[in-house]
Amino acid sequence: MAEYAFRYNLDTEKEGVYQDPLLEMIRAQLENILNIAIPVEGQREVKIDGFKLLRDHKRVYKIFPQEQDFLEERSL
Amino acid sequence: MSSFQDIKNAALYEPRIEFIKKQLESLLSIVDLEKDGQVVEIDGFRLKNLKDWLSPSPCDPIEVFEYAGTRCDCDCLFCYNKGNPPSLALGNLRRTPGQELEEMRTRMDYLFPKAGSCLFPSLGNIYEVMIHPHFFEVLRLLRDETSKVFRITTNGRALTPEAIAQLAELKPVYLYHSLNSASPSRRTKLMKDKNPRIAIESLPLLKEAGIPYAVLIVPWPMDSIDEMLDDLSNTVAYADSHDCHLVEVNLPGYSKYFSKDKLFDLDEVWSKTVSRVRALRQISNCPIVVMPSMYEENLYEGRKNVPRIIGTVRNSPAARAGLAKGDKILEINGIPVATRPQARDLLSLLKRSENREANVAVERAEHVLKLSLNLEDYSYPYSRETDRHLGIIFMGTGLRISYLEELRDIIDSHKAKQVLFLSSALVKPTFEQLLAESHLFGNVRMDVQVPRNNFFGGNVFMGDLLVVQDFIDFIEEYLEQNRVRPDLIVIPSSPFNLGQWGRDLTGRVYLDIERKVGIPVALLECGTIYD
Numbered sequence: 248m249a250e251y252a253f254r255y256n257l258d259t260e261k262e263g264v265y266q267d268p269l270l271e272m273i274r275a276q277l278e279n280i281l282n283i284a285i286p287v288e289g290q291r292e293v294k295i296d297g298f299k300l301l302r303d304h305k306r307v308y309k310i311f312p313q314e315q316d317f318l319e320e321r322s323l
Numbered sequence: 324m325s326s327f328q329d330i331k332n333a334a335l336y337e338p339r340i341e342f343i344k345k346q347l348e349s350l351l352s353i354v355d356l357e358k359d360g361q362v363v364e365i366d367g368f369r370l371k372n373l374k375d376w377l378s379p380s381p382c383d384p385i386e387v388f389e390y391a392g393t394r395c396d397c398d399c400l401f402c403y404n405k406g407n408p409p410s411l412a413l414g415n416l417r418r419t420p421g422q423e424l425e426e427m428r429t430r431m432d433y434l435f436p437k438a439g440s441c442l443f444p445s446l447g448n449i450y451e452v453m454i455h456p457h458f459f460e461v462l463r464l465l466r467d468e469t470s471k472v473f474r475i476t477t478n479g480r481a482l483t484p485e486a487i488a489q490l491a492e493l494k495p496v497y498l499y500h501s502l503n504s505a506s507p508s509r510r511t512k513l514m515k516d517k518n519p520r521i522a523i524e525s526l527p528l529l530k531e532a533g534i535p536y537a538v539l540i541v542p543w544p545m546d547s548i549d550e551m552l553d554d555l556s557n558t559v560a561y562a563d564s565h566d567c568h569l570v571e572v573n574l575p576g577y578s579k580y581f582s583k584d585k586l587f588d589l590d591e592v593w594s595k596t597v598s599r600v601r602a603l604r605q606i607s608n609c610p611i612v613v614m615p616s617m618y619e620e621n622l623y624e625g626r627k628n629v630p631r632i633i634g635t636v637r638n639s640p641a642a643r644a645g646l647a648k649g650d651k652i653l654e655i656n657g658i659p660v661a662t663r664p665q666a667r668d669l670l671s672l673l674k675r676s677e678n679r680e681a682n683v684a685v686e687r688a689e690h691v692l693k694l695s696l697n698l699e700d701y702s703y704p705y706s707r708e709t710d711r712h713l714g715i716i717f718m719g720t721g722l723r724i725s726y727l728e729e730l731r732d733i734i735d736s737h738k739a740k741q742v743l744f745l746s747s748a749l750v751k752p753t754f755e756q757l758l759a760e761s762h763l764f765g766n767v768r769m770d771v772q773v774p775r776n777n778f779f780g781g782n783v784f785m786g787d788l789l790v791v792q793d794f795i796d797f798i799e800e801y802l803e804q805n806r807v808r809p810d811l812i813v814i815p816s817s818p819f820n821l822g823q824w825g826r827d828l829t830g831r832v833y834l835d836i837e838r839k840v841g842i843p844v845a846l847l848e849c850g851t852i853y854d
Binding site: 248249250251252253254255256257258259261263268269271272275276279280281282283294296311 | 324325326327328330333338339340341342343344345346347348349350351352353365366367368369370373376422424425426428429430432445824832834837838
């Protein structure tokens with residue numbers, strides 16, 4: 248008997264939070280990681296909720312936008 | 324080809340699969356994949372090497388054969404599966420029995436008892452295992468691999484003499500027999516069982532075959548509470564007359580998805596049921612437990628967590644040594660015992676040891692008695708393989724004092740002074756008793772609160788069924804109503820224990836609570852106390 252295949256579907260039509268797809272890719276990937284792992288510095292747990300791009304240290308992007316942020320971003 | 328697995332289920336048990344799905348979706352939103360210069364459209368993925376997907380496990384055979392429980396041949400009035408919220412991460416896939424067999428055989432191939440690992444679970448709602456066409460085939464294959472007990476829960480419809488004979492060849496087997504009623508007409512009405520005599524008449528056959536069993540009863544106030552209680556008495560008497568190992572009375576409840584209307588008064592049904600059970604214990608030889616046991620403890624026991632015996636299994640070492648209902652254990656083999664978890668742990672150790680006897684000191688009617696248990700002196704329905712505490716039955720697991728030490732460590736590591744501890748209505752009285760007797764929290768203000776089960780709704784109030792959104796809703800309301808803001812929120816881990824990744828029953832991670840309310844949230848590691 249063949250080995251059972253654990254198969255999962257993909258939904259590529261999902262809407263992200265940020266309209267810029269490359270920015271959204273970084274946000275989504277960080278959010279995904281933070282749902283399965285806790286970053287630490289030394290032994291100390293580090294809580295993070297945003298990120299900056301190396302090319303622009305001034306702007307901070309949220310990783311876990313609230314629903315309101317989502318709507319604001321969409322309306323920009 | 325097998326169908327797609329449910330991703331919410333994967334989020335609960337193995338969220339790294341959900342992670343892969345989201346990573347791939349994220350990447351595919353910005354790139355196309357190619358093969359030989361052509362864009363390849365993909366709509367899914369599969370796990371490549373299943374050996375990469377093992378997780379720690381006791382490797383109990385149930386971790387394989389439970390996957391046979393995808394269908395049911397009864398339609399119980401009280402079936403909790405009918406009241407499951409739609410967003411629960413425990414949906415069932417539509418597959419053929421052959422595909423389910425394929426998964427069970429694959430799971431068997433990746434069961435590594437020596438390493439203590441097996442494939443991550445993907446269980447949905449569990450129905451009746453014995454009607455699966457490949458059930459016995461799977462059990463036989465498992466028996467070739469393990470001598471562990473098969474603990475099978477069944478509605479009893481398939482317990483024909485032939486099926487019992489097959490089970491007898493696969494010992495050790497222990498059955499949780501959902502008899503519910505020993506009255507053919509009431510069982511038919513309660514469970515839509517068209518041939519109730521098979522299940523009812525299976526009890527003497529199980530005894531004859533030497534298969535120990537527990538009789539499970541959900542007292543449901545069909546017709547009237549008095550009829551329900553009378554039937555409970557008759558069913559217990561019937562089970563007792565056939566050397567039932569244990570009767571387990573599961574107190575009934577329902578979610579808002581089961582019924583929008585109030586079906587019965589929970590406290591009235593529960594308290595009258597417990598009262599009847601306590602009366603039945605006086606005349607029954609087989610032990611009777613009520614689940615959740617803490618309801619009875621809160622109702623009747625001033626002092627909680629006491630290692631008091633509520634019954635002994637017939638013909639067990641405990642029963643033969645003279646231990647009796649009402650005895651409070653003081654010492655086991657000279658080791659003083661103060662709480663139920665201590666007593667249970669010591670008895671489990673003894674059971675697994677090579678010891679041939681044990682000495683137990685008990686308090687009975689204000690006298691101390693010292694009794695000697697011969698661990699080799701037993702017969703049906705007790706067995707060394709299936710019993711855990713030498714035949715002694717307690718009022719549930721109780722609460723470990725060590726939880727308080729772990730709680731203190733969590734508070735220290737957060738340097739917290741004002742702690743909000745989120746308990747459950749059932750556990751709170753015992754927890755507060757332990758807190759009041761502890762000297763560990765002198766400089767900490769601890770507020771113990773109980774969130775509501777909005778997610779399940781109805782009359783569900785079990786702490787282990789709370790979900791992330793219930794905690795968020797409660798904390799936000801708490802912060803609005805209280806001037807003092809806690810600097811730490813502690814939640815017992817049991818609502819997040821189904822997988823090993825801190826997910827609730829919808830697959831949502833507990834970290835979302837802190838993200839939403841803005842106060843550090845820590846889980847206090849603890850096992851489920853639904854015992």
